[in-house]
């Protein structure tokens with residue numbers, strides 16, 4: 373039986389769709405019983421070995437998952453070159469805390485991330501400049517566009533070329549719309565945002581990688597809120613990349629940059645060198661992690 377290697381494009385209806393380089397049609401695969409006996413984890417983006425059970429019907433049985441370059445839990449993806457944290461300028465409104473949470477998860481997974489602001493046609497005055505002023509100085513590229521009107525699409529398309537990238541962000545911000553605008557050969561389903569509450573309706577239901585110019589773009593389901601389950605305070609601190617260079621000013625080591633006197637990070641916030649919104653996100657995330665741990669402890 374021929375054994376091939378390929379990349380998992382999606383997990384849908386109990387089948388893994390596995391793409392082999394140079395073969396147009398993805399193989400629909402199940403997981404071999406032997407692999408099921410041992411606990412296994414299989415995500416969109418994984419590279420797998422599989423036995424071809426029918427060449428005619430493009431079917432196979434997955435035998436092994438190869439070691440991952442990286443792994444992101446939310447959205448669940450393996451082996452990414454770039455994470456595209458996507459938000460809207462309005463409807464739903466931009467949220468600094470959600471942006472910081474999403475960027476933190478990519479940072480902890482060691483996946484380079486960029487920030488995309490869609491719906492620039494509806495941006496409130498000053499918002500784009502404000503977002504840029506928070507994220508660009510700490511090394512996050514910010515791209516703005518309108519998937520609907522076609523502005524900014526070309527620049528983003530160039531940035532994604534040849535990479536394996538995944539779009540992630542709240543429901544309704546226009547992830548699927550943006551991918552449709554970037555690649556005219558795809559036609560992903562998009563859905564209106566609820567007028568009453570300004571939230572998306574979870575139109576995209578599963579993550580899938582779409583071949584794009586030697587690389588792949590992944591569309592993923594939007595989220596409502598992002599829970600920080602399984603993270604500890606140390607990780608939250610490590611996720612704020614700009615804090616490290618001010619820690620030499622902290623009297624205590626380690627310093628949580630909360631209640632401690634003489635703290636380089638707090639001084640940098642007061643001086644405007646660390647964005648107030650980032651520090652507030654840090655405090656909120658720290659509290660969330662503590663609350664979650666307490667809940668766990670009580671169980």
Ligand SMILES: Nc1nc2c(ncn2[C@@H]2O[C@H](COP(=O)(O)OP(=O)(O)OP(=O)(O)O)[C@@H](O)[C@H]2O)c(=O)[nH]1
Pocket residue numbers: 490491492493494517518519520521541542543544545546547548549550561562563564565572573574575576577592593594595
């Ligand atoms: N004004 C405006 N509306 C847009 C733009 N891009 C997308 N939309 C609208 O935003 C809504 C949501 O778009 P989707 O692409 O379905 O959003 P999504 O992020 O994929 O949402 P989920 O799949 O639920 O996570 C749709 O009604 C789009 O028409 C834009 O640039 N400007």
Ligand SMILES: [Mg+2]
Pocket residue numbers: 547548549561562575576591592593594
């Ligand atoms: Mg979608």
Ligand SMILES: [Zn+2]
Pocket residue numbers: 619622623627628629630632634635636637638
């Ligand atoms: Zn400190």
